[in-house]
Amino acid sequence: MRLARYIGYRLVTALPVIFGIIVLNFLLIHLAPGDAASVLAGESGAATPEYMEELRHKFGLDQSLGMQFLTYVSNMAHFNLGYSYRNDADVSGLILERLGPTSLLMLTAFGTALALGIILGLLAATGRNSWRDNIISVISLVAYATPGFWLGLMMIVIFSIGLGWLPTSGFDTVGSGHQGWAEVWDIGRHLVMPAVSLALFYLALYARLMRASILEQTGMDYVTTARAKGQTERRIITGHVLRNALLPVVTLAGVQAGNLIGGSIVVETVFGWPGIGTLAFNALQSRDLNLLLAIFFISACLVVIINLAVDVIYVLLDPRMEI
Amino acid sequence: MSETVLELEKLTIALPPGADRANAVSDVDLVLRAGKVTCLIGESGSGKSLVARSILGLLPRPHVRVGSGRILFEGQDLAVAPQNNMRVIRGAKIGMIFQEPMTALNPLHTIGRQLDEVLRIHTQLGKTARRARVLELIDSVHLPEPGRIIRSYPHQLSGGQRQRAMIAMALLLSPRLLIADEPTTALDVTTQAQILYLIRELQREHRTSVLFITHDFGVVADIADEVAVLQRGTLVERGTAAAVLGAPGHPYTRALIAAMPKLVPPPARPANVQPFIVEARDIAKTYGTRSMFGGRVTPALAGVTIELRRGETLGVVGESGSGKSTLARAVTRLLPIDSGEILLDGADIAQLSRRQLRPIRKRVQMVFQDPYASLDPRQRIIDIIAEGPVIHGTLPAKAREEAQTLLGLVGLDPSAAQRFPHEFSGGQRQRIGIARALALHPEVLIADEPVSALDVSVQAQILALLADIKARLHLSMLFVTHDLRVALQVCDRIAVMKHGEVVEVAPTNDIFFNPQHAYTKALFMAVPGGTWQDRQDWKAPPERIGRKP
Secondary structure, eight states: OHHHHHHHHHHHHHHHHHHHHHHHHHHHHHHSSSOHHHHHHHHHSOOOHHHHHHHHHHHTTTSOHHHHHHHHHHHHHTTOOOEETTTTEEHHHHHHHHHHHHHHHHHHHHHHHHHHHHHHHHHHHHTTTSHHHHHHHHHHHHHHHSOHHHHHHHHIIIIIIISOOSOSSSSSOTTOOOOHHHHHHHHHHHHHHHHHHHHHHHHHHHHHHHHHHHHHHHTSHHHHHHHHTTOOHHHIIIIIIHHHHHHHHHHHHHHHHHHHHHHHHHHHHHHTOOSHHHHHHHHHHTTOHHHHHHHHHHHHHHHHHHHHHHHHHHHHHOTTSOO | OOOEEEEEEEEEEEOOTTSSSSEEEEEEEEEEETTOEEEEEOOTTSSHHHHHHHHTTOSOTTTSEEEEEEEEETTEETTTOOHHHHHHHBTTTEEEEOSOHHHHSOTTSOHHHHHHHHHHHHOOOOHHHHHHHHHHHHHHTTOSOHHHHTTSOGGGSOHHHHHHHHHHHHHTTOOSEEEEESTTTTSOHHHHHHHHHHHHHHHHHHTOEEEEEESOHHHHHHHOSEEEEEETTEEEEEEEHHHHHHSOOSHHHHHHHHHSOOSSOOOOOOOOOSOEEEEEEEEEEEESOOBTTBOOOEEEEEEEEEEEETTOEEEEEEOTTSSHHHHHHHHTTSSOOSEEEEEETTEEOTTOOHHHHHHHHTTEEEEOSOTTTSSOTTSOHHHHHHHHHHHTTOOHHHHHHHHHHHHHHTTOOGGGGGSOGGGSOHHHHHHHHHHHHHTTOOSEEEEESTTTTSOHHHHHHHHHHHHHHHHHHTOEEEEEESOHHHHHHHOSEEEEEETTEEEEEEEHHHHHHOOOSHHHHHHHHHSTTTTTTTOTTOOOTTGGGGOOO
16 A cells, blocks of 8 residues: 555656656757758758748747747657658657567566576675686676677677577568467577677676675674574575665666666667667667657656666565655 | 583684784683573673674684684583584574674564574474464563564664564573673663663573673673673683672773773862853754655754853763754754754854854864774874864964874874874774864864773773863863763763753752753663662672662
8 A cells, every 4th residue: 555655656756757858858859950841851952941931830840949849748748759751650650669679678688687697696605705606706707898789799600600590680580470489489589699698798797796795694693693593504595685685786777777778779789679779770870850859758768667666676675665 | 509501611712813813712611500690791802792602603604713612501512513403502592682683683574574483493383383472472571562563674663672572582492591792782771771671580580591791890780690701812700790890809800890980979060150152042953854745854953952161061961862963963063953043152153154164163173983983094193183274274284293292192102193093993093083173272072972982991091081181271072972970970060861852951960969850860770780889788689680670
């Protein structure tokens, strides 16, 4: 009940943030030199001033800045994200179509990084200074220092071109007409390399953080208390230390979840993954302002939502959080 | 003589190479008997806590380990017992409680779950039986509403309640031995008295043997049947409480007892009729924020008025959360206040801006509680002391010269100037802290618990230094403390604070002989060992146990 009220409170306080993003977006459009009409006119090669006027009128660019702002806000409030002249399609349609693949990639990468990072950190910490710890430390150091795109390219060279195990790029095999589990398998095979190259950096980070966090927690007084109760070492780790050690990892993961969207642009481009990232990249290259702003807006909203989710998880993990 | 429960035979605990000494403790012989409380007393670094931990095999291995000697318990030598045997003993036959109940409990588990864990480990009892036993123990440590307590998380209870829960946890399986490692040190004095009484009460009921680790002779006087005194790893004296406290044989024991401030009325001093130098008028301060969704607001000062005369030492005494430290920080303007006036020599400084405060700052200086945290670890001592005067426009060369003189004044060697804070002991660091405060030639010194973090022998030296400096430099001092013994020794007048209010202010003599407020009386009652040093009718426990707080 209190949790529901807290979520409600957080959603209400998120509204000003989202409004702020809309204002910022609007200002960005108008700070950029020229407007949509001049871009279009420029690309068509030649345009008469009359034609420009007509375009401006059509897009409502001849109205006052205040009116344009109101129109923009009202469009946003109706989830009308505008029209992409470049792709000749509704922006919302374009984004919706790409949101699925991007979410799949992000969630897979993030889930893998978090789960494996925690497990590796746990293994390293419980076998402190053993060969297990050393191997994990070296692997995470290498993974930490390797740029994702380079890793992606190398994996393509080895696993696709060299060994032929995995497809080089794309979301699924075009024209294969797979259905049901065959389709899932096909997408899964395409997903492996992009997810790994996106996840590896975060995996290394979480493994190191989790190791340090567990080692810190094992020095705490309550661990001594548990030992003084006669609890076994294994149970002390699983029953007491683990949950306490997770708290800093969750905090960091929450901050970084937003970064993943940025990271996915590079990886999606390398692997030709049809997600928001490639869409943003193309929009940027072709100065498709409407589309770009809509992507900003959607990413910002995603970050707000992810932050809320992380805070809720934190409240569930730590009874000391006051809500 | 009652039966022996545990016996330490020539116990030696080895420290890792490179430590300040080879062994934490050497050749300790100690016998713990059923139904008796044995106090192991020593200053910090004496090795007393390691002795307690070695019994349960909880030494921070592999660095610290039992070097030689035996720990005999029920026919077993615990020093060499395998971990599996130890696990059967821990929690079931020997229980342990710790100094800080907040950190000794897992913050993420309910109290009920943490108690239940002991029963799950050691018994085959079903869920209902376990719950019944947990509730029974929670009730026996006099926690209110056991049903609510077992659903609570540690942070939802007060310090005293948490320690009661710890005691319940340690006693769940009626162990033969209870090890208590400074169990009341982190608690307020009135809570401490209650916890001591509780341990006494339960221990007599169950004929439990108790090993009670402490640094406080007052506590020893309140609870011990037998006393063992540890000095830097060597047991220098042991015997019955009456013998050790009444007629200490070893010079170290005598020195420790002598260093304790006495709970005696100070010599009557002539009334100070100098003008006020600091006046705080009706100052209020709340922590926390009010927002449109509620939020939590904690009043720290609820309209406090205090007056400090020139040349006077005014004690501010109270328990944690009484607002005494907030008051100290408020009058130095280190903390903004919500309302009220702070007059320094008649001029209101409560509303001055940061810039306007600059010249005022050097007139009021502060000595902090924690000599470890209050000195910049990367600065040399000479720079720490000279920094203030340099900020206020003294030429660096001259400031350093004065800093050298100050080192002598606070009793430090001139060679200290070029060293760093970590090279000094706690007492020496507090001397540096005092020198730093004096460097600005303040008129008023605010001392916030300046001796609470120090051992009792060092404490006596610092108090003497403060008194000496105050007299020599004609300072006025606001002395914040939780310790009535210390307050009686150094203060001309004492203000007693509770819940952000001053409940009583009076000259020290009057407060001692004729406390007006019920809370002041309770504070005096709760001082550990209060009746021991000073009144003729002191008797060793258990006769004295009737004094229920």
